[in-house]
Amino acid sequence: MHSEHKPLLSVRNLKTYFFQDEGTVKAVDGATFDVYPGKTLGVVGESGCGKSVTAQSILRIVDQPGRIVEGEIVLCCAKGTDVELTKLHPNSKEIRAIRGTEIGLVFQEPMTSFSPVHTVGNQIIEAIRLHCGISEREARAKAIETLRQVGIPKPERRIDEYAFELSGGLRQRAMIAVALSCDPRLLIADEPTTALDVTTQAQILDLLRRMQEQRGMAIMLITHNLGVIAEMADDVVVMYLGRVVEQGPVDAIFHSPKHPYTKALLRSIPSIESTPRVELPTISGSIPHPYNRPSGCPFFPRCPECIPGTCDTAEPTPIAVSEEQSVSCFLYPS
Amino acid sequence: MANMEQILLEVKGLQKFFPIRRGILQRVVGQVRAVDDVTFHINQGETLSLVGESGCGKTTTSRCILRAIDPTAGEIYFRTDACEMLNIAALPESRVQPLRRCMQMIFQDPFSSLNPRMTLLDIVGEPLLVHGMTDHQERQDRVAELLQLVGMRPEYMQRFPHAFSGGQRQRIGIARALALNPRLVVADEPVSALDVSVQAQILNLLLKLQDQLGLTYLFVAHDLSVVKHISERVAVMYVGRIVEMATTEEIFGAPRHPYTEALLSSVPKPDPRLRSQRIVLEGEVADPANPPSGCYFHPRCRYATDICSEETPVQEEVETGHYVACHRAHELSLRGIARQ
Amino acid sequence: MKETTPINPESTMASSPTETLPEEFATSRAEEQIAIATQWQLMWWRFRKHKLAMAGSIILILFYIVALTVDFLAYANPYTSEAQRSLMRPQAIHWFDNGKLSPHVYGVTGARDPKTFKRVYVTDLETKISVRLFAKGFEYKWLGFIPCNIHLIGVEDTRAEETLFVLGTDVQGRDLWSRLMYGTQTSLFIGLASVVLSLILGVALGGISGYYGGIIDTIIQRIIEILRSIPTIPLWLGLAAALPGTWSVQQVYLAITLIISLLGWTELARVVRGRFLSLRQEDFVMAARLAGCGQMRIIFRHMVPSFMSHIIAAMTLALPAMIISETSLSFLGLGLRPPAISWGVLLQDAQNIQALAISPWLLIPSIPVIIAVLAFNFVGDGLRDAADPYG
Missing domain, CATH: 1.10.3720.10 (MetI-like)
Incomplete structure (x- = not known):
């Protein structure tokens, strides 16, 4: 897909495992996808599907006892050189430089990402100075400018306030300002609107889209909300239990989904468009616990189209069903 | 619609203020008007949803009705077994207690709402026990029946909640709520903590139980898609007040309040071909401790005129069963969700 | 990964149009055990993993066993004082005698240094006093009511108070171990x-x-x-x-x-x-x-x-x-x-x-x-x- 462009970030067969006393949790188990410049990649999945750990792996901030055991993450840097992120030490200078300037990060809960003892401004100014190496005064001016861009009213005053003095929406805007302060080319947004109300969510999504238009950056948007994906993404990666089950352009995913999980997920959500009070088609069962993932295709125990003898023993590999869409399922012959 | 015979619950002018205390002497320096003059009713066997954003007072309203907290003012009439309307807003706790079997609650968080140290038998059987079913065998049979009703195996009775996933725990919570054959079930965001694929199972279960047992639901939620799916009537709340109340079709198809319109348009629709021209509301939800003058929504309203900042709009019935609190309800033509 | 996860793996909950009873995968016995475990069992399973705490509990159990059996473990009456034995240093127990296992201590004779008037003790390598297990010693009542005179260690023939000082004595010549x-x-x-x-x-x-x-x-x-x-x-x-x-x-x-x-x-x-x-x-x-x-x-x-x-x-x-x-x-x-x-x-x-x-x-x-x-x-x-x- 997008063969005319070189991907900005390319993840190949990423495996991140957590080694715990109770057993190994394969949080990410062979994820492969690309993020293109100026585009939005939506990563969608339910709890335990490994979407957040994927983001943490890219930034190399996976918590102990997690470890990237396999795969590569290649980032095409501004200078045109390719950097293999999995080869870098998690505390090395290189990765720290990349975290601020090449990749920005927005978390779900903005309250915990801000230090309660420093003002919002201090934290932005610190980030700018660390990565851009400019004077305190210039950095402050730039911070105010960034706050203004993300739509915070009276940024000259807000810059000296603490995170807890801001409302949820403003805090998330400030978080985006921190992430954008050094002009990253990739913004990873991990559930950026989950903690917010719908009207605030609309504001933040709007802001993200505007920032993307202005700066031409790529966005990797991680969420469980299919509506948000449909509104925002250009390409979609659907994950289930650490694996990418299907990926393709947003229209193909929503209008001709191929994987039984994607199909069932789309059918099961009550939509504001759909007829009320009729029984929703559901996916039977619930998500298996990561210690107890099924062998073979991870979705087979809940899959209505499961092929006995195949799906429960062998693991499907991604198969291209169209030029841009691929699916990991035995229903589609390679 | 408003056949007086059918009304199960009627709330009139409900208010709940939380005092703001400051200083060493804990002097009251202000009030958070969490619920401010809320009036609505629920008919027997129907589902009324209270929707709104966080802090709009929907949860506080539901807790006042259950008398989990005491309302500051207002009347709450509940139809008793003897078929009379009893004002429970000011009843002492001792007289509320016997009424509790008629109204039960389903909680949002399936993890904190079940005591982790009790087995399913004890959790689901507790309401039975305290309401006088002291025979162990009888209780066990009833719990088995209830578990089966919500789609759980009765053999799980001896297990503890930690053995179950969020969706299953929510089913257990529903079984507990149904133990006493309540007539009114208050469901406070019952699916918002669940995974997308499990939400549908719980919604189906709630609809099935309503048909089977003739339950009446007061459904509190912020997710409009869920609300549309489950309810017959919807009340939209903003900063402690009901701004609009009507049947689901009318609220979603032909809203009359600008806030409802904006709320509907904010919901991301799971279809990339419908990327709409959203109405993005400016600014923040008003602070219930320090609300703006006039209509609380006017600073964010794109239709606001002078009168909106001066006078508080009163709730009026613009069509049969369609209540709106907006000065311009009659002149505005607002956008709902297109019916397909 | 950090999302809410139940302890137990899932069983299926069918929600087919007719809402039948849930079918499920065979749950293993271990899972069944976890499912019905009370909080104390769960706590014990978790506590067991804490190595230091486990070591600590073993030490504490030993301490309280000591506290319950002091009379048995002590070999000398803790109150018998004797100026002649004041401030004796701890005695070494010798385990072998001519290649045979035979624990013994050497006798000690005390004398006053004529110049400093300090008591000095000289080990008498000739006198071997053998130490034995479960020896008879002073009378006591175990747990306050069971009369007994057996002690963990003791010496034969003489009184332990006079000859055995595993940890030395205090100023008043009382045995420090006891x-x-x-x-x-x-x-x-x-x-x-x-x-x-x-x-x-x-x-x-x-x-x-x-x-x-x-x-x-x-x-x-x-x-x-x-x-x-x-x-x-x-x-x-x-x-x-x-x-x-x-x-x-x-x-x-x-x-x-x-x-x-x-x-x-x-x-x-x-x-x-x-x-x-x-x-x-x-x-x-x-x-x-x-x-x-x-x-x-x-x-x-x-x-x-x-x-x-x-x-x-x-x-x-x-x-x-x-x-x-x-x-x-x-x-x-x-x-x-x-x-x-x-x-x-x-x-x-x-x-x-x-x-x-x-x-x-x-x-x-x-x-x-x-x-x-x-x-x-x-x-x-x-x-x-x-x-x-x-x-």
């Missing part, structure tokens, strides 16, 4: 008794404070703050000085326990109050209220079981403080007084540097103090981690 055993008993039980007393006070006052809130809560909290702001040493000084000198050892013992716990309950009260406050907010407590449960049922069926484990952890962490309190009080001469024996009383002998320089073995009683306090802290730590197995 005294240390008795001291262990006193100190450990004073600690335990004080904690139990503080627990009763702490749970009652903390519970009232947390459950009723309001003005009662404020008053109790202020009392706690005042108590905690008083420097402990002067307060002890005052209280201990108020004990009449004519009181018997037992009366002093009780009084000291009381004094320690009167000051020690505040921490536990705070834990209980905090738990009550946070539990009041829990949904399942509200659910119980809406189900129509009375206050007593909510407290004893829902709230108390939920913080019992935290209380036990807090108690274990409070115990070392109690032991230290007793030791320091007695060390300063304000707590137990001779002839009572406790770790603090024993350490009183090691108060001046001169005594220490000449007879460093007098410092030996500090070793069990340190080990016990560390062990209690490790166990408390492990318990605290395991106290909420659902977190």
Whole structure:
């Protein structure tokens, strides 16, 4: 897909495992996808599907006892050189430089990402100075400018306030300002609107889209909300239990989904468009616990189209069903 | 619609203020008007949803009705077994207690709402026990029946909640709520903590139980898609007040309040071909401790005129069963969700 | 990964159009076991993983076994003094004699140095005194009522008091090993008794404070703050000085326990109050209220079981403080007084540097103090981690 462009970030067969006393949790188990410049990649999945750990792996901030055991993450840097992120030490200078300037990060809960003892401004100014190496005064001016861009009213005053003095929406805007302060080319947004109300969510999504238009950056948007994906993404990666089950352009995913999980997920959500009070088609069962993932295709125990003898023993590999869409399922012959 | 015979619950002018205390002497320096003059009713066997954003007072309203907290003012009439309307807003706790079997609650968080140290038998059987079913065998049979009703195996009775996933725990919570054959079930965001694929199972279960047992639901939620799916009537709340109340079709198809319109348009629709021209509301939800003058929504309203900042709009019935609190309800033509 | 996950793997819940009973995968026996495990089982499984805490509990069990069997472990009467044996150094036990296993000690003869008037002891390599297990010694009543005269070790033919000094003797010539055993008993039980007393006070006052809130809560909290702001040493000084000198050892013992716990309950009260406050907010407590449960049922069926484990952890962490309190009080001469024996009383002998320089073995009683306090802290730590197995 997008063969005319070189991907900005390319993840190949990423495996991140957590080694715990109770057993190994394969949080990410062979994820492969690309993020293109100026585009939005939506990563969608339910709890335990490994979407957040994927983001943490890219930034190399996976918590102990997690470890990237396999795969590569290649980032095409501004200078045109390719950097293999999995080869870098998690505390090395290189990765720290990349975290601020090449990749920005927005978390779900903005309250915990801000230090309660420093003002919002201090934290932005610190980030700018660390990565851009400019004077305190210039950095402050730039911070105010960034706050203004993300739509915070009276940024000259807000810059000296603490995170807890801001409302949820403003805090998330400030978080985006921190992430954008050094002009990253990739913004990873991990559930950026989950903690917010719908009207605030609309504001933040709007802001993200505007920032993307202005700066031409790529966005990797991680969420469980299919509506948000449909509104925002250009390409979609659907994950289930650490694996990418299907990926393709947003229209193909929503209008001709191929994987039984994607199909069932789309059918099961009550939509504001759909007829009320009729029984929703559901996916039977619930998500298996990561210690107890099924062998073979991870979705087979809940899959209505499961092929006995195949799906429960062998693991499907991604198969291209169209030029841009691929699916990991035995229903589609390679 | 408003056949007086059918009304199960009627709330009139409900208010709940939380005092703001400051200083060493804990002097009251202000009030958070969490619920401010809320009036609505629920008919027997129907589902009324209270929707709104966080802090709009929907949860506080539901807790006042259950008398989990005491309302500051207002009347709450509940139809008793003897078929009379009893004002429970000011009843002492001792007289509320016997009424509790008629109204039960389903909680949002399936993890904190079940005591982790009790087995399913004890959790689901507790309401039975305290309401006088002291025979162990009888209780066990009833719990088995209830578990089966919500789609759980009765053999799980001896297990503890930690053995179950969020969706299953929510089913257990529903079984507990149904133990006493309540007539009114208050469901406070019952699916918002669940995974997308499990939400549908719980919604189906709630609809099935309503048909089977003739339950009446007061459904509190912020997710409009869920609300549309489950309810017959919807009340939209903003900063402690009901701004609009009507049947689901009318609220979603032909809203009359600008806030409802904006709320509907904010919901991301799971279809990339419908990327709409959203109405993005400016600014923040008003602070219930320090609300703006006039209509609380006017600073964010794109239709606001002078009168909106001066006078508080009163709730009026613009069509049969369609209540709106907006000065311009009659002149505005607002956008709902297109019916397909 | 960090999303909510149940402990047990999932079984399927069919929600087909006809809502049949859920089918499920065969759950293994281990899973079934977890599913019906009570909180204490879950806690034990988690506690077991804490290596230090496990080591600590083994040490504590040993300590309390010692405390229960002091008379058996001691071989000399702790009160028999003899000026002739003052300040003898610890004796080495020799295990082999001519290649045969035959534990023995050499005899010691004491004489006064004519110039310094200090007693010097000379090991008499000729006299071998064999040491044997389960030897007969002084008479005692085990657990206070079973008369017995068997001791773990002893010497044949002569009295152990005169010949065996495993850890040396104190100024008055009393055997330090035997005294240390008795001291262990006193100190450990004073600690335990004080904690139990503080627990009763702490749970009652903390519970009232947390459950009723309001003005009662404020008053109790202020009392706690005042108590905690008083420097402990002067307060002890005052209280201990108020004990009449004519009181018997037992009366002093009780009084000291009381004094320690009167000051020690505040921490536990705070834990209980905090738990009550946070539990009041829990949904399942509200659910119980809406189900129509009375206050007593909510407290004893829902709230108390939920913080019992935290209380036990807090108690274990409070115990070392109690032991230290007793030791320091007695060390300063304000707590137990001779002839009572406790770790603090024993350490009183090691108060001046001169005594220490000449007879460093007098410092030996500090070793069990340190080990016990560390062990209690490790166990408390492990318990605290395991106290909420659902977190």
